[in-house]
Every structure is written in C-alpha cells, then in structure tokens.
Amino acid sequence: MKNFFRILFLVIIIIGFQHQTNAAEKIEYLKTDWSFKGLFGKFDRAALQRGYQVYTEVCASCHSMKYLSYRNLAEKGGPEFSEEQAKAIAASFEVKDGPNADGEMFIRPGKLSDKFVMPYENVKAAQAANGGAYPPDMSVLVKARGGGVDYIYSLLQGYEDPPAGFNLDDGVYYNKYMYGNKIKMANQLSDGLVEYSDRTIASVEQMSKDVTTFLMWAAEPHLEARHQMGFKAIVYLIILTTLVYFSMKRIWSRVETEV
Amino acid sequence: MSDHEYTPKSKVGKWFNDRLPLLTLANHLTDYPTPKNLNYWWTFGGILTFCLITQIVTGLVLAMHYIAHADMAFDSVEHIMRDVNYGWLIRYIHANGASMFFLAVYIHIFRSLFYGSYKSPREIIWIIGIIIYLLMMAAAFMGYVLPWGQMSFWGATVITNLFSAIPLVGEGIVTWLWGGYSVDNPTLTRFFTLHYLIPFLILGLVVLHIWALHVPGNNNPVGIDIKKPSKDTVPFHPYIVIKDGFALLMFMIVFAFFVFYTPNILGHADNYIEADPLVTPAHIVPEWYLLPFYAILRSVPDKLLGVIAMLSAILILAALPWLDTSKIRSAVFRPLYRQFYWILVADVLILGYVGAMPAEGLYLLIARVATAYYFLHFLVVLPILGFKEKTLPIPLSITEPILGGSPNLATVKNKESLNK
Numbered sequence: 001m002k003n004f005f006r007i008l009f010l011v012i013i014i015i016g017f018q019h020q021t022n023a024a025e026k027i028e029y030l031k032t033d034w035s036f037k038g039l040f041g042k043f044d045r046a047a048l049q050r051g052y053q054v055y056t057e058v059c060a061s062c063h064s065m066k067y068l069s070y071r072n073l074a075e076k077g078g079p080e081f082s083e084e085q086a087k088a089i090a091a092s093f094e095v096k097d098g099p100n101a102d103g104e105m106f107i108r109p110g111k112l113s114d115k116f117v118m119p120y121e122n123v124k125a126a127q128a129a130n131g132g133a134y135p136p137d138m139s140v141l142v143k144a145r146g147g148g149v150d151y152i153y154s155l156l157q158g159y160e161d162p163p164a165g166f167n168l169d170d171g172v173y174y175n176k177y178m179y180g181n182k183i184k185m186a187n188q189l190s191d192g193l194v195e196y197s198d199r200t201i202a203s204v205e206q207m208s209k210d211v212t213t214f215l216m217w218a219a220e221p222h223l224e225a226r227h228q229m230g231f232k233a234i235v236y237l238i239i240l241t242t243l244v245y246f247s248m249k250r251i252w253s254r255v256e257t258e259v
Numbered sequence: 260m261s262d263h264e265y266t267p268k269s270k271v272g273k274w275f276n277d278r279l280p281l282l283t284l285a286n287h288l289t290d291y292p293t294p295k296n297l298n299y300w301w302t303f304g305g306i307l308t309f310c311l312i313t314q315i316v317t318g319l320v321l322a323m324h325y326i327a328h329a330d331m332a333f334d335s336v337e338h339i340m341r342d343v344n345y346g347w348l349i350r351y352i353h354a355n356g357a358s359m360f361f362l363a364v365y366i367h368i369f370r371s372l373f374y375g376s377y378k379s380p381r382e383i384i385w386i387i388g389i390i391i392y393l394l395m396m397a398a399a400f401m402g403y404v405l406p407w408g409q410m411s412f413w414g415a416t417v418i419t420n421l422f423s424a425i426p427l428v429g430e431g432i433v434t435w436l437w438g439g440y441s442v443d444n445p446t447l448t449r450f451f452t453l454h455y456l457i458p459f460l461i462l463g464l465v466v467l468h469i470w471a472l473h474v475p476g477n478n479n480p481v482g483i484d485i486k487k488p489s490k491d492t493v494p495f496h497p498y499i500v501i502k503d504g505f506a507l508l509m510f511m512i513v514f515a516f517f518v519f520y521t522p523n524i525l526g527h528a529d530n531y532i533e534a535d536p537l538v539t540p541a542h543i544v545p546e547w548y549l550l551p552f553y554a555i556l557r558s559v560p561d562k563l564l565g566v567i568a569m570l571s572a573i574l575i576l577a578a579l580p581w582l583d584t585s586k587i588r589s590a591v592f593r594p595l596y597r598q599f600y601w602i603l604v605a606d607v608l609i610l611g612y613v614g615a616m617p618a619e620g621l622y623l624l625i626a627r628v629a630t631a632y633y634f635l636h637f638l639v640v641l642p643i644l645g646f647k648e649k650t651l652p653i654p655l656s657i658t659e660p661i662l663g664g665s666p667n668l669a670t671v672k673n674k675e676s677l678n679k
Contacts, residue, residue, distance in 0.1 A: 039520070067337045136532075140337065143523055144531035179541070219531075222340075222347045229348070230519025237515060241508040248501045255493055257295045259502055 027177060029150035030157060032209055036216060039231055042224050043217050048079035050196050051214025054207050057194050059138065062130060062185075064118040067139035068218055071112040077224040078217055086112060093117045131171040133184035142212070142219040149212050151177065156208040159187035287473070292492035293499045294479035296657045300370040301477070302506030303363050304469075309507055310360040311465060315458050317353040325405065327451035329444040332407035333533040351522040357399050358525045359514050361548035364392060368576075373600055375588030376478040382580040384471040389577045391464045396549065396573075398457040401450040403546060408530030413543045415442045415450070421556075424563040441536065481657055482589025491657040542617065550614030551607050555633065557618040558626040568630065575637050582637055584645025592651040596644055603636050 035044045052073065055065070070090035073081045081089065090110035095117060098105035110117065120126035127134050136144075145151045154177040162174035168182070175183040189204045196202050217223065252259045265286040267273045276282040324343050326335040339346035368388070371377055377385035400418060404411045419436050423429040438445025476487050485491040493499070517525065525547060529540045545553050555572050559565035575582075590597045610629045616622040 067334075067341060072341075140531045144528055146528045148528075220347075226347065226351075226519055226522075230515065233515050233519065234512060237508060237512045241505065241512065244501065244505045244508055248505050251497050251501055255295055255498070 029147050029154040029177065032153060034149060036223055039227065041227055044213060045080055046198060047210045047213040048217055050200060051210035052079050054194055054211040055214055058188050061119055062135040063138045065116040065139045065218060066118060066137050068116045070110060070114055072221060078221060090114060131184060138215055138218065140219045142215045149216050152215060153208050153212045156189055157204055289494065289496040291473060291495040292476065292488035293495050294477055294485055294491060294657060295493045296479050296481060297477065298480055299506055302503045303367040303370065305503035306363045306507050306510050307367060308465065310356060310363055311461060314353060314356050314360060317349050317356065318458065320349050321353055322455060327448050329407060329447050332405060332447060336406045351518045355517045355522060355525060357402060358548065364395060369604060373590045374478055374480060375482055377580050378583065378588050380475045381478060384468060385580060386577050387464055387468045387471060391461055391468065393573060394457050394461050398454055399546065401454040404450045405454060406530060407447065407534045409532045409534055409540050410527045410530040412442060412534035413540055414545055415446060417543055421566050424566045478588060479657065480589060480591060481654060482587065483653055485657055544615055551610035554610040554614030554626045555630045558623065558630040572633060583641045585648065587650045587653065592653050593648055594651065595648045599636060599640050606632050
C-alpha cells in the first residue's frame with residue numbers, strides 16, 4: 001500500500017509539472033460554476049440550448065463548426081432538442097448539394113445528416129472578410145486553448161479600454177485575457193443582444209456562460225457518457241481490487257513473506 | 260532453467276508436446292521459481308505487458324477508422340471522437356495509455372537502477388530493455404504526429420530536423436526522412452506505417468526480454484543469487500500472478516481516472532488545432548515523457564553536440580552494467596550509492612521540469628547543471644563508487660534477515676503450513 005502512494009505521489013508530481021507548463025502565462029481567469037465538471041458532471045440542457053442560440057445568432061456569422069451535424073443537436077447528452085426541433089433548425093439552413101442528374105449543383109434545405117453550414121466557402125474567403133484574420137473553427141476550440149472553458153468564458157468578457165500608451169492598429173481590439181492582449185475579434189456581446197425563449201435575462205455574463213457550455217459540449221459531445229462510464233468503471237475496479245487483495249492475502253498466507 | 264522434466268498427463272497432450280513443446284513452456288511459466296521477497300516495484304513488468312497489449316488492441320481499432328492523409332487525418336480523428344461507437348473511449352485509452360506506458364517504464368527502469376538488476380548475469384535483459392525503451396520513444400513520437408495537430412506537425416519538424424546536424428549528409432537525410440522538402444503527407448504516411456510496425460517489434464523484444472529473464476531468474480530486493488527452486492522462491496502461479504494482478508488493478512484505477520476524468524491533461528492544447536505549416540506555436544514542447552532528453556538537447560549550445568548529448572544520455576544506459584563497478588547489486592546494502600541514486604532521480608525530474616520551460620535565463624542554467632550531473636553520475640560517480648564505497652554486510656539468503664533476530668510469528672506459521 002505504501003508503495004502505491006509513492007507511485008501516486010510520482011504521478012502527482014508529473015501532473016504538477018504539466019500544470020505549471022500550461023500556466024506559463026499567469027493570468028487569473030474569471031471563475032464560474034460549470035455543471036459539467038466533477039465526477040458526475042452533466043451539461044445543463046437549458047444552457048446548451050441557449051448557448052446554441054447565442055452561437056447561431058452571434059458567432060456563426062463568422063465561426064464555422066465543421067465537425068458538428070444538425071442531428072447532434074437532438075442526440076443524448078447534448079442540447080437534446082426534440083427531433084422535430086432539430087429538423088426545423090436544419091431546414092432553416094440552405095445547403096449546397098449535387099451534382100444532380102443534370103450535372104448541376106443545387107440549393108436545398110438542410111437535413112439532420114448535414115454538417116453545420118459554414119459561414120464562408122473556405123479559409124481564404126473567411127480571411128478576406130475579416131481583415132486577414134481567420135475566425136477559428138469552433139468545434140474543438142475549448143480543447144484547443146490552454147485555459148479551456150475558463151479562458152473562453154473570460155475572453156468573451158475581457159474587452160476593455162487599452163491602458164494608456166498601448167498601441168492598437170485598426171481592426172485590432174484590446175482584450176485582457178488574449179495572448180498579447182491584442183485580438184482581431186471585436187467585442188460581440190452586449191446585454192440583451194439575444195432574446196432567450198426561456199426568459200433568462202441575456203446579460204453578457206449569462207451569454208458567455210451559455211455559449212461556452214455549448215462549445216464544451218461541441219468539443220466533447222460524449223462527456224456525459226464518459227463521466228457515467230468512468231464512475232462505473234472505477235467503482236468496479238475498486239471492488240475487484242479489494243477482492244483480489246484479500247485473495248492475495250489468503251494465497252500468500254501459505255508463505256511467511258508479507259505482501 | 261532448473262525445471263524438472265515435464266510430461267503431459269494426457270495422450271493427446273504428450274503427442275502434441277513431443278512435436279511442439281508448448282505445454283512444457285506453459286508448465287515452465289506457471290512453475291517458474293520467483294524470489295518470494297519481491298516488492299511491488301517488481302510488478303511493473305506485468306503492468307508494462309498489459310500496457311503494450313492495450314496499446315496494440317486499441318491501436319488496431321483506431322487504425323480501422325484513421326486516415327493517414329495530411330488533409331484528412333485531423334478530420335478522421337474527430338470522426339473517431341464523435342461518430343465511431345465508443346471511439347472517444349478507444350482514443351483516450353490509446354492516448355493516455357502512452358503516458359501510462361512511460362510512467363510504468365520509468366518506474367521499471369528506476370527499480371532496476373535501485374536494485375542493480377542490470378548487473379551480471381542480467382546484462383542482456385537490461386540491454387534489450389534499453390532497445391525496447393528507444394523503440395517506445397520512437398513509437399510514441401510518431402504516434403503523436405498522427406492526429407496532425409499543430410504540436411504533431413511542429414514536433415515532427417523539430418525532431419526530424421535534428422538529423423540535419425549530421426555533417427555533410429544531414430540535409431540529405433532530413434529530405435529523405437520527410438519524403439520531400441518539408442514535413443508533409445509523405446512524412447505522415449511513413450510515420451503511420453512505422454507507428455504500426457514498431458509495437459510488434461517491441462512485442463518480439465519483450466519475448467526476448469522475458470526469455471533472457473527466465474535464464475538467471477529474477478533479481479530481488481536483497482540482490483543476492485538464490486537457489487531455485489528453494490525455500491526462497493515461490494512458483495509464479497498463483498503467488499506472483501495474483502500479486503501482479505493486484506498491482507495491475509491499482510494501476511488501472513489511476514489509468515481509468517485519467518481516461519474518464521482528465522483525458523486531455525497530459526496532452527497539449529495546441530494539438531487540437533489542425534496542423535498549419537504557416538503558423539508556428541509559441542512554445543514547441545514534446546510530451547512529458549521526453550522532456551528530460553529535450554532539456555539535455557537544448558542545454559548544449561551547439562546543435563550537433565546537443566543531439567549527441569541527447570542520444571548519449573540514453574545510450575549510456577546500455578553501458579551501465581560495466582560503468583557500475585560495484586559487485587553488490589541492491590542499493591539496500593550500498594549506503595552511498597543509495598544517496599546518489601536519489602540525487603539522480605531528482606536530477607531527472609528537474610531535467611523534465613526545465614525541459615517544459617523556455618530555454619532561457621535561469622532555466623537554461625539549471626538545465627546545464629542537471630545535464631552535467633546526469634553524465635557525471637554515470638561516468639564518474641558510479642565507476643569510483645564501486646571501489647570506494649563501504650558496503651553493508653549482505654545476508655546469505657533471503658530468509659536469513661527474517662530468521663535472524665527475535666522469534667518471528669510469521670516463521671512459526673510457515674512451519675505449521677509445511678507440516679500440513
């Protein structure tokens with residue numbers, strides 16, 4: 001047992017090192033309670049649905065989400081829109097399909113199986129429309145940033161007037177949490193920007209939290225299944241380990257050596 | 260092998276065994292006399308076998324869904340994470356499995372260093388182990404390239420560029436490795452092929468590693484030669500099987516915690532950004548298990564010498580059986596070596612730490628001192644220590660330290676069980 005703790009200690013040291021590496025730039029992110037953290041962490045369904053609303057109404061005009069399909073919106077562990085709702089959402093987008101029998105491309109309403117329609121045809125078009133900056137695809141954005149959800153949540157609320165003497169070019173904005181404090185995305189959120197159907201007040205803080213929750217789900221659509229399975233797996237392992245421990249004691253009692 | 264002659268009981272068994280002695284082998288493996296005083300540090304051999312098998316099995320499934328193409332690799336990994344049934348589970352086991360594998364191998368290596376398991380007559384086991392370790396690093400590095408994220412791409416660029424340090428032919432070798440003039444699709448496909456091949460090479464070497472182990476038998480915490488089989492040994496089955504099993508389950512709990520609750524903590528966030536040859540990440544860092552060697556590489560100002568230092572840091576281990584001049588195996592009876600051992604452990608951890616930090620200022624200084632000490636330990640301390648150190652008296656057998664001293668209840672119990 002003593003040895004096990006030593007091993008655990010080593011593991012902790014290593015993780016400690018890793019943590020330090022990630023926290024190379026010491027900025028305190030804004031904190032909030034995330035429902036999906038912890039052993040039993042689950043997504044807040046309503047927050048996911050609101051977050052989707054913020055995404056489509058605000059972010060989606062520039063940011064793609066190419067790995068998500070409309071069917072995902074109705075899947076278990078996600079925003080869990082009803083299938084009808086998801087179909088309606090999909091149908092509200094125009095999808096380029098084809099070629100048809102005449103060899104021509106055509107536009108049709110979206111289906112559940114379609115991927116989220118991208119705001120721009122390609123990266124170059126996106127850059128051309130955004131002053132040379134490419135609005136990153138948001139499918140795995142949360143996992144692609146060191147601070148994860150806390151970083152995104154903070155960034156959305158991190159717009160400030162630059163300190164005196166801080167030089168900003170045209171089309172560049174000051175953000176407290178951005179690496180180097182310069183960001184090419186203007187502040188997008190303002191109080192009451194969207195109208196939530198569940199009457200939640202759309203403060204900047206609320207919208208940031210909702211859309212970040214949505215992004216977390218987008219990056220880890222199986223997070224709930226993972227947490228549930230993890231709990232079962234670990235409980236199972238602990239029980240099995242205990243049984244094996246006593247069997248081992250029993251078997252080794254035939255020899256005088258301690259195990 | 261000191262096994263008694265084995266003959267299968269059944270006729271069919273005998274017929275088969277005369278033609279292919281698999282049953283003799285199975286009998287050897289179950290009866291294999293193992294020192295009974297092995298502690299839990301000895302369970303990592305079994306744990307490592309588990310890690311290898313896990314990597315191979317999960318890797319096979321991943322390879323069924325992965326597409327080794329620069330334009331599709333990143334997408335196919337996301338496809339695995341989202342649409343393949345339990346693909347997220349398989350991938351997270353595989354990704355964290357690599358880290359667990361290295362965690363276990365480092366414990367295994369440092370156990371060997373502490374108890375002198377590399378010394379005569381076990382040099383071949385040790386050298387095969389070092390080759391396995393080298394192959395593991397190659398496999399892990401190439402595996403990290405496959406998702407084709409930013410760290411994949413730039414890690415591959417940095418590491419393959421090391422070969423350009425070779426005088427005259429360096430540049431040519433790098434172009435040859437890349438299959439072009441930069442890391443690109445040809446690099447990815449060949450890395451995938453090699454990443455698929457290496458685990459099976461490791462598997463073969465593991466068989467040799469165990470075979471070589473079964474000739475002299477296990478070392479043990481006391482570090483003395485023991486008679487086999489004798490009162491000092493227990494048959495592998497069921498004693499060691501259940502003990503290894505218990506340790507493995509403990510290990511799996513830690514493993515499961517990573518897989519299910521912090522699956523990305525050991526990876527780098529930048530690897531969730533698709534590879535972009537035009538954008539260099541702020542810090543290019545390898546995975547944690549390669550950091551000590553990365554620190555050694557960067558601590559030398561000259562590129563070629565840095566590469567040589569890094570390679571020597573690993574290869575020097577192969578010469579360890581001859582660098583360590585002490586006849587006594589176990590550090591338990593070597594009071595001075597024990598101290599230097601822990602300094603080495605600290606040194607390697609420090610190297611790992613500075614390897615993750617930018618190579619500048621104080622970090623660089625620490626890296627240089629730690630690198631120098633690393634080589635000092637193997638090239639100066641160990642050879643001298645063997646002559647200078649006053650070792651403690653070693654017992655004649657494993658049972659002796661127990662039998663000596665006050666009457667021991669446990670021994671009484673043993674005598675009773677023998678009478679049964």
